[in-house]
Amino acid sequence: MKTTLYFLSIVLISFAACFLPKEIIAERGDSVTVNVFNKYLWTWYGSQNRWGVFPSKDKRHERIFMNFKLTCPKGGCGEWDYTMRIYARTKTGRIDSSLVDAPSFTKAGAVSDSLRISLKPTFKTKFNASTKKTDTVANAPFQIYYYKNDQQPFNITDSTPAYEAAYWNYAYSSTGAKIDSSFVAGDSTLLKGTRKAYKPFEIINETEIGRFITPYGKWHNENWNYTWIYDVTDYAHILRDSTEIKVFYDGWSQGSLFDLDFTFIEGIPARETYEHKVFWSGNPTYGDPNNPIENFLKTQSIPRLHPQDQVTLRLMTTGHGFGGTDNAAEFSQKTHKILVNGEEMFEQYLWRGDCGQNPIYPQAGTWYYNRAGWCPGDIVQYWDYHLTRFLTSADSIRVGYQMEPYENMNLGQRASYIIEGQILYSKANYVNNASLEAIKMPNNAYRFRRMNPVCSGQKPVIIVKNQGIATLSALRIRYKIDNGEDKYFLWAGNIPFMEEAEIELPALGFPSGDHTFTVQVIEPNGKLDESVIGDTKTVSFTNPKQTTAGKIALFLKTDIVSGIPNGIRYEVQDSEGYVIKERGNFQDGASIRDTFDLEDGCYKFIIYDEALGDGLYPIFQGSTRGFYSLREVGGSTIIFNSQAANYGQPAAIYASFGDREIIPFIVNRKAASVNESTPITQTPEIRVMPNPTRAGISTLQVSGLPHDVPATLQILSSIGEVIYQEQVSTTDLDSIPLHLKGQSSGAYFIRIKYEEKTLHSKFMHSAD
Incomplete structure (x- = not known):
């Protein structure tokens, strides 16, 4: 059974007695x-060890969370997806021993093959x-230690001060x-022997307690940071007193600033x-008949x-390497088996099918x-298989x-797995x-932005974990908005022990504005909850x-990959999930301008990429990127623009949305501050992003223009020479690429003519 390690958000809250029944109030x-x-x-590639001074072994902890944080240093985060x-x-x-070279001498504890020294000052x-x-x-003296006892070859038998030798001095x-x-x-030469x-x-x-794949971080600016949180409660028996923590990084270039904390809740x-017990731990080759992986995965005897x-079998397995047969093991879907006494008892479908919905997006790679x-920029899930019944x-x-x-x-393109197999012995x-692990909807948290904000009338979504040995088949749930009236829901289902x-x-009818949403899980299986820690968030x-x-304009430019x-296709859904508009099968590189005439209500615009799953932002050489935006017709509100800069990342990259993106919005014509018959006016504004241009490429965005009016777009040199001209519609100018490759660096001007009006704006071009 796969266990998902969700990004947990720890919220410590004190609730009034009126919200919690007296009989189950307990102190966190x-x-x-x-x-x-x-x-x-x-x-660079390698590992670092640090000592953690953890609570003493006589204390018990209901939950232990490992907080894994990355921060972008100056120059940005690491460019590649590395395993940690x-x-x-x-x-x-x-105690064990290994056969090694025994030194005849050391210099300040360091061993070398030979060393020239001087016994006199130099x-x-x-x-x-x-x-x-x-x-x-x-020269300052240093100490030479000698090892002359063959019976105790690593014990120092003598020492002497010495001075540096074998170098040139110069007169000036x-x-x-x-x-x-x-x-x-010098006067002496020492040999290692x-x-x-x-x-x-x-x-x-060494016990692996967590695994993580770094994001493609090139687009994340300095000081961007994110914290992933693991539940490592199962390792409480080794996370106590003074414990050495080792972190391995397999990167071959600069990564990120790394923080690691552990939070213990009594x-x-x-x-x-x-x-x-750890019994499979390493990086064996997969698919080499000369070195079969079965040599690594020896059958293990598990005692009671x-x-x-x-008794739980825990597996952390990730596939790596591509270019060989089936693009294994990184990009190859495989189903492995867990055998008990020679018979197949469990299957492991080793595949993450949700990378295109990673909340850490966009990233500068695939x-x-x-x-x-695994997915880049995410924790690695583990699989728990319960062996108790056997x-x-x-x-x-x-x-x-x-x-x-x-x-x-x-075989020149190695396929391999990184595997950690453990047996956990525990008491229930x-x-x-029952515990409340997360509220997914509604929630403003960055990690849940793929499914938020929510419309009024949508169903809240929570994650519940069964922490009792009895299968969770019924649960009473209490919830409320702000300090409003408590509502109750009686859930029925089936959640086995330690699963979610x-x-x-x-x-719910979610009101407009900023609010809070509180959920508490109570009465698992109709019984008193035996622990209320983690029951409420x-x-x-x-909104x-x-x-x-009422009219919303979609501007869509599809991408081109040879x-x-x-x-690309899209849907517009109403608040009940009914599709009221959909369209697809677009030509590559097509420019689409669709208008939706909508009644008051809450809607979702959903755009899908059902081909590569990279959105509108392919990264392959020779490809052409697309974009899309949603905005009012005749108004100034921009609902979404993939060309804009978001979350401190560069402009335009938000067309890299993965396999789909959901943009919710509300139509409320009754709230208009002017009568519909009164024209809405706005001062036109011209923006060139970035300014100066980068490598001759930039994006022109013009707001405040009338809808779908013929216009002339011109680019002029600093002396007024027209170097580019195009007949466009004003709707095209919502977001349109500018190409100045081949033009020298310097000042240029945008000129837009429409309805006997002319707009001008200056921008700078960098040819580098």
Whole structure:
């Protein structure tokens, strides 16, 4: 069973006694946050270790959250999608040894093959620019340690001070020129030797507690940041006292500033893990008949430790590499099997089919392509398989992980999986306990912006988790807007232990303006909730953009990718989800101008890309990008414009929306401040973005023009020469590309003629 790690938003709220029945009021446990990494800048492949001073092992915690934050440094975030893995390292007390070279000497603890030294003081010369003479500076001594005991080859037997040698000193003239030299030869040469010895070390267990793929961050500006939150409560038994945390970064260029915090909330956890074992951990090749992945995925014997154990197999698997057969393993859909005692008991469909709906968008790369178990700019989901029932009458079972048969016919393009397999032994502490994990709609949170804001009359959506050992089949839910009247909903369904489900509440009439929405889950299975920690959340929400015009104009320019149809279509839905307007099958590079005549109400404009799933912003060389906008006819309100800059990102890139985008809006003609028969006037405004142009490309946006009137667009040089002219409609000027490639840098002018009127605007062009 796949378990989704949702971005959790922790909200600590105190509620009045009138909202919570007296019999279930409980104090939220104290919480403490421990920082482990603080603004560490990843620049290259490798790992970093830090010690976290966590709460002591005698404290219990109902929830533990790992807060993973990236911030763009100066120059922007990292350009590529890199894998990051977070480990907890625990000492075992067990000693092992490995055969290594035993040193004959070290310099300040460092080993080298050979070293030339001087046992007498040495000095270095340098030119003194003030006195115009040669100065001498004594070298500081360093310590040489010797290892001469063959029975204890890593113990120091002697030491001596020494000085740097084997370098040149120079004499300088009064002008600083070198006029003489002398070589400081030293008097001794130390050699490492050839002894071999077994060096003991303590065995350290590494447990992967989270995995993350960085976003394509080139378009994210300095100081852009986002925090992803993992629930790591199952690792409470190793996140205690002083624990070493290791983070691995597989990037080959600069990444982002990295913060890592852990938030501990006191209480009794729903599933209390007391022991675990890691048995598959690594990056095996997939599809190589000379090195089959089965050599890595050995069948494991899983014992029963206690009769009441909850035993869970946890898998974190992501596919990597492409260009070989089936574009495996990154872009290849595979179904793997989990075997118990040699029989197939579970399937793992290793595929993320929702990358095109990532809330971290747009990104400067192929973020919208679905992948094997991961998406760029998102946490990696894990799969939990409950094995308890197989151990009720057995002391042990055999568990296997069987990959779908596959052979890579192009071994030069490696296909591989990053795999972490764990067994968790835990105790269930509650029978009836439900928690509210998130309110998805309505919610102003950045991570839920794909489905918000909501229209009045829509159904709120929440995520509920069953934290009781009894299957959750009924739940009473209380909710309200602001401090208004409590409403109740009795849900019925089926949620197994430690799994989650989305629940729709009855449709609500959301008022205009800014408001709060509060939800509380109570009475799981008609019983008293055994823990109220995490049962209640409050979020802020607002309404969609409002227009007082009944006519809405769509301006759409489809993209062009050679050999692939654009796949663009759109729908307009009313508040009940009925499609009242739809259109598709557009020609590549087509310019579409549609008008919707709408009654008062709330609507959704939904644009789909059913081909590449990249929206209107292909990144392939030779492709042509598109755009779209929604605005009032005869008014000034722009409902949405993909050419505009949003969330601190550059202009125009919001045409990269993935496989679909939803734009809600409200039509409220009754709120118009002028009579419909009175013309709405607005001073025309010309904008060129960016200004100066970049590489000869910019976008012209003109607002305040009458709708669909013939116009002449001209670009003039600084001396008034017309270098470009086009006959257009004023509706085209809502957003139209300007191309000045081949023109020299300098000042240029826009001139627009329509209805015996002329508009002018100056802009700068950069040929670089």
